[in-house]
Amino acid sequence: MSTNKLVNKVVIAGGGTAGWMAAATISATIGRRLDVTLIESDAIPTVGVGEATVPSLLTIHQLLKIHEADFLEATNATYKLGIMFENWTRLNHKYFHSFGNSGMSCWAAGFHHFWVRAQQQKMAKDYADYSLETLAAEKGKFAHMQDPNLNYAYHLDSSKYGQFLRGIAEKHGVKRVEGKIDNVNLDPQSGHIESIRMESGQVIDGDLFIDCTGFRSLLLGEALGVGYNDWSEMLPANAAYAVQTQSHRPAVPYTRSIALDAGWRWQIPLQHRVGNGVVFSTNFKSEQSALDDLLQGIDGEPITDPRLIRFTTGQRKEFWHKNCVSVGLSSGFIEPLESTSIHLIQQAIIWLISLFPTDGIDTNQVNRFNQQMTVETETIRDFIVLHYHLQERDDHEFWRYLREMKVSDRLQQILNLFQNNGTIVEEQDDLFAENSWVQVMMGQGLIPKQYHPIVDMMGDRDLNMFMRQQENVVQQTVSRLPSHTQFIQHFLNQP
Ligand code: FAD
Numbered sequence: 276m277s278t279n280k281l282v283n284k285v286v287i288a289g290g291g292t293a294g295w296m297a298a299a300t301i302s303a304t305i306g307r308r309l310d311v312t313l314i315e316s317d318a319i320p321t322v323g324v325g326e327a328t329v330p331s332l333l334t335i336h337q338l339l340k341i342h343e344a345d346f347l348e349a350t351n352a353t354y355k356l357g358i359m360f361e362n363w364t365r366l367n368h369k370y371f372h373s374f375g376n377s378g379m380s381c382w383a384a385g386f387h388h389f390w391v392r393a394q395q396q397k398m399a400k401d402y403a404d405y406s407l408e409t410l411a412a413e414k415g416k417f418a419h420m421q422d423p424n425l426n427y428a429y430h431l432d433s434s435k436y437g438q439f440l441r442g443i444a445e446k447h448g449v450k451r452v453e454g455k456i457d458n459v460n461l462d463p464q465s466g467h468i469e470s471i472r473m474e475s476g477q478v479i480d481g482d483l484f485i486d487c488t489g490f491r492s493l494l495l496g497e498a499l500g501v502g503y504n505d506w507s508e509m510l511p512a513n514a515a516y517a518v519q520t521q522s523h524r525p526a527v528p529y530t531r532s533i534a535l536d537a538g539w540r541w542q543i544p545l546q547h548r549v550g551n552g553v554v555f556s557t558n559f560k561s562e563q564s565a566l567d568d569l570l571q572g573i574d575g576e577p578i579t580d581p582r583l584i585r586f587t588t589g590q591r592k593e594f595w596h597k598n599c600v601s602v603g604l605s606s607g608f609i610e611p612l613e614s615t616s617i618h619l620i621q622q623a624i625i626w627l628i629s630l631f632p633t634d635g636i637d638t639n640q641v642n643r644f645n646q647q648m649t650v651e652t653e654t655i656r657d658f659i660v661l662h663y664h665l666q667e668r669d670d671h672e673f674w675r676y677l678r679e680m681k682v683s684d685r686l687q688q689i690l691n692l693f694q695n696n697g698t699i700v701e702e703q704d705d706l707f708a709e710n711s712w713v714q715v716m717m718g719q720g721l722i723p724k725q726y727h728p729i730v731d732m733m734g735d736r737d738l739n740m741f742m743r744q745q746e747n748v749v750q751q752t753v754s755r756l757p758s759h760t761q762f763i764q765h766f767l768n769q770p
Pocket of ligand 1: 289290292294316319320321322325328433454456457488489490491493515552586602603604611614616617618
């Protein structure tokens with residue numbers, strides 16, 4: 276499937292977060308030698324959710340030379356230190372998945388090994404007490420810090436973020452065409468996309484097409500017929516209701532994820548409002564019941580009408596096919612539990628730039644891209660499945676089904692290794708590092724039976740001191756931090 280047609284003209288179809296992030300990043304990095312056009316329709320709204328992120332967003336912001344204060348102001352963003360999972364393990368239980376490392380310093384084995392031994396000897400506090408991000412989140416505090424470091428991401432207004440990225444893209448010469456796509460024209464011989472015909476009659480040709488048309492997947496799915504791997508059996512959620520509310524209390528620096536009888540709901544605090552939603556499976560819960568859950572759970576007056584969004588969890592069989600690369604929802608959707616979609620958008624863009632087919636599309640580039648995106652998506656999928664699978668809830672068929680279902684061999688191996696002796700084997704392509712897996716597995720009730728033998732090199736007294744020291748550092752550091760909202764105001768008002 277190699278072509279030696281040079282790639283000069285890039286056409287991005289769709290102007291949601293995926294489209295504008297692709298346009299901004301490509302134009303700001305390799306755009307000088309390219310002609311980049313983005314097509315979007317004012318009549319077809321973006322999905323309008325996607326407001327919680329993970330720390331990797333900071334990397335793309337660095338690449339785009341985004342000044343944090345400009346971004347916070349333009350998107351009404353707040354800081355996010357992690358996710359509070361409520362009622363996931365069992366009712367009236369909660370735990371925090373923070374972005375940081377628990378235990379400030381590590382000695383030979385992961386901190387959780389020390390914690391397991393200390394806990395067996397009744398010298399340990401809750402695992403969360405050794406996490407800076409968790410305590411800061413619980414106390415509603417935040418600041419930029421270096422040593423120790425506070426790891427963070429953002430909550431942002433998705434439509435404002437799209438506009439913000441559009442500004443960057445247009446500054447770097449991206450042309451915007453407004454209107455509805457009417458048809459995707461294929462070359463009869465090669466099967467490559469030749470051009471896009473707009474309803475206005477305008478024809479936009481290109482060498483490389485990036486499909487950012489959201490769930491419609493107009494180019495890769497519809498025109499090129501690339502199939503879909505359906506993951507509904509292990510991730511049965513297939514719908515969400517979303518509504519925005521006024522905020523009437525200070526924004527907390529974390530996302531709330533509250534498990535329901537059959538599904539869960541989110542709360543994402545921004546500077547000016549709160550994003551709320553409920554995620555559910557229509558096989559286990561009616562739309563009306565999900566809507567009732569959402570409206571009963573909100574904390575403030577709605578400022579939008581609740582909106583129903585349907586989806587099928589899974590991923591396209593290929594992310595790059597012929598001369599079309601899909602980025603964003605057009606390539607698949609896991610589900611929003613760990614706020615990973617924007618991260619996957621970034622990864623697709625970064626990999627596309629790394630493998631950019633300047634001198635023509637080559638099978639090796641296409642295969643490498645597809646392998647990479649498949650692995651990254653599947654590792655995230657396993658992490659999400661973990662939350663649903665590892666729990667003790669017995670109050671609804673939904674949870675019983677998820678607990679009893681078969682998970683991937685990889686996830687089963689991770690669970691077995693951890694259960695036996697706390698082992699986590701970090702994988703290079705996994706967004707979630709050791710402490711994420713530890714926090715979620717222990718948060719969901721799986722405590723290792725044994726710890727690594729190297730921990731026994733430390734005597735009881737030293738271990739006790741070590742644990743206290745870790746806890747003290749966390750407490751003292753957090754006590755010096757300003758409140759989250761004070762920090763944002765101060766940061767935005769800096770000259
Ligand atoms: P969209 O936003 O749907 O944009 C599609 C674009 O294509 C639009 O500009 C539209 O005008 C254009 N288009 C479509 N058809 C045509 C046509 N015929 N002609 C012209 N233009 C067309 N991600 C996170 O990272 N964190 C989260 O917390 C999170 N929460 C989510 C919650 C839910 C319930 C859902 C469903 C998703 C969530 N996501 C989240 C995912 C996130 O919303 C998306 O990854 C992100 O918004 C990117 O969407 P997109 O740009 O691919 O598609």
